[in-house]
Amino acid sequence: MSVTRYRVEEGRVERLADCEVRDFEMFSMLVPPTLQNAVLDALRAGSIPPELAPLFKRLKEAEVLVCT
Amino acid sequence: MSFSFDDINALRYYGRFIKAGGGIGEVRKALGWSTWYAAKWWSELKHELGIDANKNIFGRALYMALRARGVIDDEGKIVKRVERPERPTNPYSNEFVELHDAFDALGAVEVALGRVDREKLRVLYSSMLAQGWYDIMRETFLDLMKIEQYPKIVEPHCKEGQMAYAVLRRHEPDRYFAYDPEPDDVEAAAALLGIAPNVCTDKVCVYQTSTMCDESSAEVAEAFAGQFDAALVFHTLYWMADPIKELACLKRVLKPGAALLVGQQVVESTPGLLAIVVSFGAKHVFKWRDVETTLEAAGYKREKRYTRYSPYYIAIWRAA
Numbered sequence: 001m002s003v004t005r006y007r008v009e010e011g012r013v014e015r016l017a018d019c020e021v022r023d024f025e026m027f028s029m030l031v032p033p034t035l036q037n038a039v040l041d042a043l044r045a046g047s048i049p050p051e052l053a054p055l056f057k058r059l060k061e062a063e064v065l066v067c068t
Numbered sequence: 069m070s071f072s073f074d075d076i077n078a079l080r081y082y083g084r085f086i087k088a089g090g091g092i093g094e095v096r097k098a099l100g101w102s103t104w105y106a107a108k109w110w111s112e113l114k115h116e117l118g119i120d121a122n123k124n125i126f127g128r129a130l131y132m133a134l135r136a137r138g139v140i141d142d143e144g145k146i147v148k149r150v151e152r153p154e155r156p157t158n159p160y161s162n163e164f165v166e167l168h169d170a171f172d173a174l175g176a177v178e179v180a181l182g183r184v185d186r187e188k189l190r191v192l193y194s195s196m197l198a199q200g201w202y203d204i205m206r207e208t209f210l211d212l213m214k215i216e217q218y219p220k221i222v223e224p225h226c227k228e229g230q231m232a233y234a235v236l237r238r239h240e241p242d243r244y245f246a247y248d249p250e251p252d253d254v255e256a257a258a259a260l261l262g263i264a265p266n267v268c269t270d271k272v273c274v275y276q277t278s279t280m281c282d283e284s285s286a287e288v289a290e291a292f293a294g295q296f297d298a299a300l301v302f303h304t305l306y307w308m309a310d311p312i313k314e315l316a317c318l319k320r321v322l323k324p325g326a327a328l329l330v331g332q333q334v335v336e337s338t339p340g341l342l343a344i345v346v347s348f349g350a351k352h353v354f355k356w357r358d359v360e361t362t363l364e365a366a367g368y369k370r371e372k373r374y375t376r377y378s379p380y381y382i383a384i385w386r387a388a
């Protein structure tokens with residue numbers, strides 16, 4: 001971020017704690033297949049791209065995803 | 069293959085989205101699935117709920133969208149058979165259909181009766197906003213609106229902040245003020261943008277308020293930016309409790325002649341998608357003409373209309 005202007009950092013990623021999909025049935029039902037792959041890739045990589053951060057938040061709230 | 073006036077405008081102004089979707093043929097297949105699913109869900113509602121099928125907003129969205137296409141008559145009887153389209157092979161067009169598949173698995177009747185947990189609907193809504201086709205839809209809209217020309221932008225009903233993120237990824241506005249009634253969405257949006265919610269001291273602010281008609285909220289917005297050059301209303305008109313009142317109040321924080329950049333799904337666009345979003349909590353269903361009368365009544369003047377309904381209503385209006 002510069003002093004006078006704001007711009008989101010595109011490469012910014014949130015580090016993930018030890019997370020796993022607890023409810024695969026709900027995960028498969030509520031996250032369309034192509035997006036499932038993106039979520040699973042993020043879990044494997046241990047980091048969340050910003051675009052997926054709101055979805056991760058919702059998945060945790062619904063206890064589909066559990067992080068320790 | 070025939071093209072309507074709106075199809076030609078969509079090709080002219082919304083080419084990037086159509087190219088990403090695999091061209092007009094693939095996009096039409098995807099839109100065909102939206103209509104096919106809408107007809108399926110309406111049949112299920114009619115079968116289970118009879119004359120009460122359109123007594124909830126989900127059913128009303130299906131009724132209005134299918135009625136506009138001549139698929140059902142005034143009584144809701146199906147009068148035009150909707151053939152199941154070929155599945156699109158393009159990944160973005162297919163993703164759009166996958167959203168409909170996922171919603172279908174929840175059960176249209178269960179949704180209409182309010183028996184599906186809010187949390188499940190929130191996950192699916194969040195999924196939709198994170199899908200590739202939606203991202204390209206957002207990006208193409210921002211291209212068309214030339215968002216980079218506006219230094220001070222306000223965004224009502226910013227939801228989870230994906231539109232703000234898309235703007236700030238390409239543009240460095242002097243001030244960006246996003247607001248939403250849901251504290252949970254404000255928190256998600258602020259997290260996505262890497263800022264604290266309700267702190268309006270830097271260049272970007274995500275603020276929790278139900279309306280800009282609230283004097284203290286308008287004061288926060290004005291103290292933050294003075295007057296805004298543009299308001300970004302991208303598929304959010306139907307989330308406003310009272311759109312005319314909200315837009316009229318919004319006008320008070322806009323510069324005279326400021327731009328209102330409008331993208332709005334309407335009943336003539338994608339019937340299944342419209343019903344899905346309404347089930348997520350949107351409050352209204354508009355025909356494209358309703359959008360224009362709403363904006364006129366709120367004190368705005370149309371500068372340029374790009375499309376009426378295909379793929380959705382797109383226009384620039386000015387604070388008169």
